[in-house]
Amino acid sequence: SQQGEEDPQALSIQEGENATMNCSYKTSINNLQWYRQNSGRGLVHLILIRSNEREKHSGRLRVTLDTSKKSSSLLITASRAADTASYFCALTGGGNKLTFGTGTQLKVEL
Amino acid sequence: EPEVTQTPSHQVTQMGQEVILRCVPISNHLYFYWYRQILGQKVEFLVSFYNNEISEKSEIFDDQFSVERPDGSNFTLKIRSTKLEDSAMYFCASTTETGRAKNIQYFGAGTRLSVL
Structure with missing residues (x-):
């Protein structure tokens, strides 16, 4: 299955610290995206990395992709309480649907 | 900023009843999707829609489900005859383009469906 598996399932850090979440998958992909979901809300797109890219930055976000290891990581630097949310990787393969991972619940404490 | 709008935010229905969940995608978008998320589980793809027809659907999207762009x-x-296990958050998404390089989908806030 193409499904991504995130780890850790839950992560609790102090404000100002960095948060790293990982996503592993099993099949080939066209691109990999990260989405954020605040509790009970919709999904917000954060960043997309193509299969031929290795690293991408957007503000305090840094995403890496290692297609040989079939894994990606999302780094949030200098975290804030407002970053508290669930983070999902989403894969796109041959079709257009997104296949979501199981998610990492991030809690940033003051 | 344009956004995907979903109504209602919460729908309560009796088992066996028909429900229609509504979405207004971003106006210049061409591709539309429905996903669902059972409480505590991952987001699952249901169906994609382009040019007035279904382009892809999952195993979940059986004969009880249908989509329309009226x-x-x-x-x-539309869920024709709801079951208890249909209780979930349903998300609509849209995108303006697809292909190898780009598939950023914009999601609505979701409709929570509770089947009693």
């Missing part, structure tokens, strides 16, 4: 703005998901 006019130029709305995109609906």
Whole structure:
């Protein structure tokens, strides 16, 4: 299955610290995206990395992709309480649907 | 900023009843999707829709489900005879383009469906 598996399932850090979440998958992909979901809300797109890219930055976000290891990581630097949310990787393969991972619940404490 | 709008935010229904979940995608988008998320589980793809027809659907999207774009703005998901296990958050998404390089989908806030 193409499904991504995130780890850790839950992560609790102090404000100002960095948060790293990982996503592993099993099949080939066209691109990999990260989405954020605040509790009970919709999904917000954060960043997309193509299969031929290795690293991408957007503000305090840094995403890496290692297609040989079939894994990606999302780094949030200098975290804030407002970053508290669930983070999902989403894969796109041959079709257009997104296949979501199981998610990492991030809690940033003051 | 344009956004995907979903109504209602919460729908309560009795088992066996029909429900219609409504979505207004972003106006210049061409591809539309429905996903669902059972409480505590991952987001699952249901169906994609382009050029007035289903382009892809999952195993979840059986004969009880249908989608429609009745006019130029709305995109609906109908469940004909709801079951308890249909209780979930349903998300609509849209995108303006697809392909290898780009598939950023914009999601609505979701409709929570509770089947009693």
